[in-house]
Amino acid sequence: MAYNLLIIMPDQLRADYLSCYGHPTIQTQHIDALSRQGVQLNHCYCAAPLCGPSRISMVTSTYVGEHNHRNYGSTISPDVPNLVCELKRNGYRTGMFGKNHMLTEERLEEVWDEMDNICLGNYDGHPDYLHSFTAFTLDKSHPYDITGRLTDETVDFIERTKQPFLAWVNYQDPHPAFCCPPPYDSMFDPADIPLPPDWEVRDNGEPIRNEVRRRHSEMELCSEEDIKKAIAFYMGKVRYVDDCVGKLMETLKKCGKDKNTIVLFMADHGELLGCRGMTHKLPAFYDCLTRIPVILYHPERNWNGKCWDALVEEVDITPTLLELLEISKPCSMVGHSFIRSLENGETVFRDSVLSEAGCGAPTCREPIAGHKIKAPSNPTHYGAGAMVRRGAYKLSIYADDHGELFDLEHDPLETENLYGNPQWAQIQNEMTLLLLKRVLSVKMREDAPYGVWNEAWGPIDPRGEPLEM
Numbered sequence: 001m002a003y004n005l006l007i008i009m010p011d012q013l014r015a016d017y018l019s020c021y022g023h024p025t026i027q028t029q030h031i032d033a034l035s036r037q038g039v040q041l042n043h044c045y046c047a048a049p050l051c052g053p054s055r056i057s058m059v060t061s062t063y064v065g066e067h068n069h070r071n072y073g074s075t076i077s078p079d080v081p082n083l084v085c086e087l088k089r090n091g092y093r094t095g096m097f098g099k100n101h102m103l104t105e106e107r108l109e110e111v112w113d114e115m116d117n118i119c120l121g122n123y124d125g126h127p128d129y130l131h132s133f134t135a136f137t138l139d140k141s142h143p144y145d146i147t148g149r150l151t152d153e154t155v156d157f158i159e160r161t162k163q164p165f166l167a168w169v170n171y172q173d174p175h176p177a178f179c180c181p182p183p184y185d186s187m188f189d190p191a192d193i194p195l196p197p198d199w200e201v202r203d204n205g206e207p208i209r210n211e212v213r214r215r216h217s218e219m220e221l222c223s224e225e226d227i228k229k230a231i232a233f234y235m236g237k238v239r240y241v242d243d244c245v246g247k248l249m250e251t252l253k254k255c256g257k258d259k260n261t262i263v264l265f266m267a268d269h270g271e272l273l274g275c276r277g278m279t280h281k282l283p284a285f286y287d288c289l290t291r292i293p294v295i296l297y298h299p300e301r302n303w304n305g306k307c308w309d310a311l312v313e314e315v316d317i318t319p320t321l322l323e324l325l326e327i328s329k330p331c332s333m334v335g336h337s338f339i340r341s342l343e344n345g346e347t348v349f350r351d352s353v354l355s356e357a358g359c360g361a362p363t364c365r366e367p368i369a370g371h372k373i374k375a376p377s378n379p380t381h382y383g384a385g386a387m388v389r390r391g392a393y394k395l396s397i398y399a400d401d402h403g404e405l406f407d408l409e410h411d412p413l414e415t416e417n418l419y420g421n422p423q424w425a426q427i428q429n430e431m432t433l434l435l436l437k438r439v440l441s442v443k444m445r446e447d448a449p450y451g452v453w454n455e456a457w458g459p460i461d462p463r464g465e466p467l468e469m
Contacts, residue, residue, distance in 0.1 A: 005262050006167045006264070008171075008265045017234070038305075046292045047356065053069055056074060056102055057314055070358065080467045083321060088166075122175075123144055131374060133226050147171055151244040171244070176234075187239055188232040201277075230273070245265065269289055270287075275288045310342075311353045316335040405431065
């Protein structure tokens, strides 16, 4: 049987803002139901905490350090082997609804048989969007309210398509601005929202970029009431997505395609949402940004709500999907399918996970006088860095900024930076060496045999050449 594939990818969704991942009040009933039917990855990390770099890594199964697309809206050539084109070559009808941020804009018609390619950016044109933390009601008739529309288009595609299909819906929500239409705008009372436990966390060893980001986005103006309101609206946006997930799953059931459709629900990265007094995102690696929700459903696999605690990387997602679809993985892809480890009950899949971010310019070390931004635009995304996690330890190193070392077992909120602490020197040195090795290994193709590269594996031999020429 040729399985269909439905991918649901909300933008900037924190794992801990789903009830199946432990949120106490949000009540994401439809996503929870999907989790109970499939498998939930509790420790999957994105390749980058920024939109384009993360999505490119997912679809091509390559690391940021190799594809080197580092800006928010970056795209990569569809000539680089990727999930969508592999399915299209195998007879799938492809439909994409929502933001792209993956493949070259000018060539999307080669890739997608149907699409509604729309990206709202950061809602910058809305008159009520005054600060990065501003929360406001979005009128139902406003052109920025597209989540329902994208869902309806995906439903129509699923219902009409007779051949095996890939339906990929990329929701803008819950990406800021913190706005949503009724009834989601009033679903949560800001007065009932607790302050984030890391709202006031600052330390002398935190990266300089954090304070620069706070100053440029005028976070000194953000009151406790403001951040609570922003969180309430973010939760409303998540519930909007949740209802749409329910509609998609109900569509599969009604048209009898639930028995032959694999469903992947995942985010590209997370959201600060008050972490260390910041909102949106930046090239840093706190778990609220890098640990992403991933739920995978297969109609014939007996996963039944399994929660898997093994470390997984975003680059492993596409090889896993290809194995489930019985399509060979191109040798250009560096990730690995986790199906065997999952179904064998193994608790360890990867020894470590890697995440990278930051454009090729120095970190802005002092706030620019008079420079005010609502979203993480220039110079927020400057200053390259990389993170590795192994076990409970997590190390972030930046080219020109302060390092961070956390013991997640005893400090899950990452409030105590152990970097430079003499008592942690041995762990710091071991993790630094590990990070160096991981960064040096981003082009390693363990599945590619020695010798001549077969052009059937891809037009370019990425072992010695860039992915794109």
